[in-house]
Amino acid sequence: MIKLQHVNKYFYKNEAREIHALCDINLTIEDGEFTLFSGASGCGKTTLLNVIGALDTIDSGKIFFDEKEISLLSEDARTTLRLNEIGFVFQAYNLIPVLSVEENIGFVMKLRGFSDKEIKKRVLEISAMLEIDDKLKSLPNALSGGQQQRVAVARAVAAKPKIILADEPTANLDSKNSQKLMNMMRELNEKEGVSILFASHDELILNSVRRVVKLNDGVIVDD
Amino acid sequence: MFSVIFKLAWKNSFLRASRTLLVIVMIAVSMSMMLGISGIYDGMIENMADKNQRSDSGDISIYAKEYRSQKDIKYRINRAKEIREEIKNIDGVESTVLRVKAEGLLSTAEKSSFASIIGIDLKDEQIFGKFSEFLKDGEIDFKNRGALIGIESAKKLKVRIGSKVVFSTQDVNKEINSIALRIRGIIQTTNINLDKGAIFVNIQDASKFLSLFEGEAMQIAVMTEDNAVFEKIKNRYPYLDVKSFLELNPMIKQMQDMTLIFNSITFFIVMGVVFVGIFGVMYVSILDRIREFGIVLALGMNYKYIRAQIILESLVVGFLGYLLGAVFGAVILIYLRDYGVDFSSFSDALEMWGYEAIIYATIKVSYFTATFIAIITASLLSVLIPLKKIKKLHPIDVIKADV
Structure with a gap:
């Protein structure tokens, strides 16, 4: 469970151009949720995703990841939390260019110390589910945008994190691939029990999720 | 963990193959030239000392x-x-x-x-x-x-x-x-x-x-060859004037010291070049991949593993340069030892100073061990500034830059 209490986040604090990106956010995300943070560009949905994912810091308030308060953790401890508990799907895929698809998918598992046998088994399982099992030896730059995004999803889910944070995962995909990706994400959520949080303004995602948290100028306006 | 770090280091070392190979060749050429020069310098002095010992003073x-x-x-x-x-x-x-x-x-x-x-x-x-x-x-x-x-x-x-x-x-x-x-x-x-x-x-x-x-x-x-013999003779015949080779030939001792200084200067210049070469490649390579480092940090790779990866990359470049340089250097030294450098056109001047017209190189294991230590040290030092840059990196900056 993730709990946010009176979370505030500013950009360019104490400067003339100060932005109050998150205003007194109070939010609880239960295990197994399939939730969307929606709103117009600049409303704070990506920032919210980043602070939940321990990628960004907050200026005030508290964020609990299970019982652990993220805001009190050191940089190294936050890195370890991300490694062990969170999977990320970035809008720009962010695959490691020198590693093959197989190695990219198994990368987080490798960092977590899974055995080669376990990694291989899991990579085959996930890649088959995401229909990229025929591309395992390819390098990322040999794949289409849709395929790269599926590799990014596979990487996020492979190590069985508690939660996956997906920022605009369909932004670079056509409608057919977007639909395919969302079907897979839902399947992962249902089959693997992984919580998935999206930040997006894509209608397709809006229609696929079970919960929508709407933001406007850093404030939750609807839940 | 080490296997993934090594794989990343190895693959990234050759991500820009021509750039990396250029530095490896630069290290190898500088090193082999330095070995050749050191061998000739030492060879000149050792040859002079050898001839003096054999023709006159012995040890x-x-x-x-x-x-x-x-x-x-x-x-x-x-x-x-x-x-x-x-x-x-x-x-x-x-x-x-x-x-x-x-x-x-x-x-x-x-x-x-x-x-x-x-x-x-x-x-x-x-x-x-x-x-x-x-x-x-x-x-x-x-x-x-x-x-x-x-x-x-x-x-x-x-x-x-x-x-x-x-x-x-x-x-x-x-x-x-x-x-x-x-x-x-x-x-x-x-x-x-x-x-x-x-x-x-x-x-x-x-x-x-x-x-x-x-x-x-x-x-x-x-x-x-036994240094103890000198003391034994000196002690046994206190009424005689017992002198070692270097006592009898202080000029050769001075020349040995001068050669050491020349070799050290050459050594530091070459190592400086090696340092700048590796530093340049590593710095540019890290700037090129700053986004990648941000991503792996975001995914949960600890800074210490990124540091290990960068150090390994630098060591790969330095070590391959050393290996190639050692091979080139050995070939040059063997050639110079067997065939020498012919300075016949300056023979009168050289012979007047006790040098031979053809100077043969000396080969010492210390050339290779000292160079190895220096190149590895230069490789390690060259990543200090790039590592400082990575240490300051926050994954969020990279993630934001993507959007």
């Missing part, structure tokens, strides 16, 4: 007290033959020779010059310093008052093979004596003193000419 030379300063035959070793036999039995002594020497005037029908007559035993000298290798012209033959003359003396006195010369000096009885000698060979030792002013004759002929008693000599030279 240790023993004289009567005052002989070296006065050059008077009254300062001679009385029991030289016996002492030589005793020294031969000291552990670690490889070979010894006795020499009879006197200063005097060497004359031809037209010219004359100050010179030293040196009485030697050819058989002993051959064992001691392969004397026959110094023969430049003619033959080594002391029969019928045959003599060998230093190359510079021969030039000065315009002496050829077969020429007749007369050497005059005082004998031990203060009588002026002369001996007529027939030049059978011209020798070149690159020992300036010998080449410029020595005439070698049979030791018995020299002893007789100087009216020495049986077993007397001016010098006992000793070859040994």
Whole structure:
């Protein structure tokens, strides 16, 4: 469970151009949720995703990841939390260019110390589910945008994190691939029990999720 | 974990293959040139020292007290033959020779010059310093008052093979004596003193000419690899003037020190170039991949593993450069050791200073070990600034930059 209490986040604090990106956010995300943070560009949905994912810091308030308060953790401890508990799907895929698809998918598992046998088994399982099992030896730059995004999803889910944070995962995909990706994400959520949080303004995602948290100028306006 | 770090380091090292290969080749070429130069510098000095040892002083030379300063035959070793036999039995002594020497005037029908007559035993000298290798012209033959003359003396006195010369000096009885000698060979030792002013004759002929008693000599030279032998001889014969090679040849010691300085300067220049080369490649490579580092940090890779990866990348470049440089360097050194560098066009100047016209390189294991340590150190130091940059990196900055 993730709990946010009176979370505030500013950009360019104490400067003339100060932005109050998150205003007194109070939010609880239960295990197994399939939730969307929606709103117009600049409303704070990506920032919210980043602070939940321990990628960004907050200026005030508290964020609990299970019982652990993220805001009190050191940089190294936050890195370890991300490694062990969170999977990320970035809008720009962010695959490691020198590693093959197989190695990219198994990368987080490798960092977590899974055995080669376990990694291989899991990579085959996930890649088959995401229909990229025929591309395992390819390098990322040999794949289409849709395929790269599926590799990014596979990487996020492979190590069985508690939660996956997906920022605009369909932004670079056509409608057919977007639909395919969302079907897979839902399947992962249902089959693997992984919580998935999206930040997006894509209608397709809006229609696929079970919960929508709407933001406007850093404030939750609807839940 | 290590396998993934190593894989990333290896693959990223060759992500820009031509850039990395250029640095590897630059390290290899700089290193091999440096090894070649070091080998030649050391070779020049070692060759000079070797010739001096073989032709004159050995590792240790023993004289009567005052002989070296006065050059008077009254300062001679009385029991030289016996002492030589005793020294031969000291552990670690490889070979010894006795020499009879006197200063005097060497004359031809037209010219004359100050010179030293040196009485030697050819058989002993051959064992001691392969004397026959110094023969430049003619033959080594002391029969019928045959003599060998230093190359510079021969030039000065315009002496050829077969020429007749007369050497005059005082004998031990203060009588002026002369001996007529027939030049059978011209020798070149690159020992300036010998080449410029020595005439070698049979030791018995020299002893007789100087009216020495049986077993007397001016010098006992000793070859040994064992440093303890010097102290043993010094302690056993406190009444004699026992000198080590470097004490007798302070100029060579100075030249060794100078060579060390030259080699060190070359070494630091080359290592500076290596450092700048690796630093440049690593810095640009890290700037190129700053986004990738942000991503792996975001995914949960700890900074210490990223640091290990960057250090490994730098070591891969440095080590491959070293390997290639070591191979190139070894080939160059072996060539220079076997065939040398021909400085014949400067031979007069070089020989005047005791160098040979063809200089052969020396090969020392320390060239390779010191270079290895230096390149690895340069590789490690070159990533300090790039690592500082990564340490300051927050994954969120990279993630934001993507959007």
